[in-house]
Amino acid sequence: MARTDRSSEAAIRADLEEFWKGFSFPPDRRAHWEFASRRYQPILDFLATSPPGPDSRVLDLGGGLGGLAVALHARYGGHYDLADGVPPPEGTEAHLARYGIESFRAVRFDRPETFEALPGGYDLVLFVEVLEHLLQDPLPVFRRIHDQLRPNGRLLLTTPNLARLGNRWKLLRGKTVNESGRFPQDGSLSFGHVIEYTLDELDYLLGWESFVRERSRVVQHVPNAHPTRFQLAGVPWLNTVLADRLRLGDDLVALYRPVARPEPPRPRPGRI
Secondary structure (H helix, E strand, C coil), X not given: CCCCCCCCHHHHHHHHHHHHCCCCCCHHHHHHHHHHHHHHHHHHHHHHXXXXXXXXXXXXECCXXXXXXXXXXXXXXXXXXXXXXXXXXXXXXXXXXXXXXXEEEECECCEHHHHHHCCCCEEEEEEECCHHHCCCCCHHHHHHHHHHEEEEEEEEEEEEECCCHHXXXXXXXXXXXXXXXXXXXXXXXXXXXXXXXXXXXXXXXXXXXXXEXXXXXXXCCCCCCCCCHHXXXXXXXXXXXXXXXXXXXXXXXXXXXXXXXXXXXXXXXCCC
């Protein structure tokens, strides 16, 4: 049952603090999850006009420990599955279930056929801050997500905005917008931001896999764990209606719905 008092950022943090207590991880990982949670309040607010209901089935795809699923469950209720390449720590199944995450499913984004093991029939798939880390073609992933949704289901996708104000300023000065640490030096598969997208690119690529954007926002988050006063002052301005229209904020938040696939399948698209 959703808790209607869980609507503020402080309440979200209180839920997450209790959730994180169920895991043992080093301080740097705890700091990572805490910083990532700054995105949750705008996502919850964005979904407020069409939220998951108490009976909704939701897949948190690439959700790590499932913090966003915990926040959504606290506010709206529903039934949540977590799917990722790295499973939660052993022995935490009961703890996850206490916060609404009913199962974990192993998937690999470089092998989208592993999505076939998912039960399907989801009302909502969360694909939050994952796309920019994929080294491979995203189209097969979008295709598999389409397969997992009910006909009236939705895909919530968030990813960094390539056209954000900071990137435009870098390009004007002849600087790269590519992340310096995007390719790991230790041989791990934890890539940084290998590629980022504009909203038009997302619409184009998802359109080829039979998705239509219903609505979107361009959100500006607090940019780092230790922001300057100037950066903090810019956050409210970059969340105005004008900044949204100009797509100046640092994160794209978009809701897509699946539509019928054409017959025969269309040829593969190129870059726009």
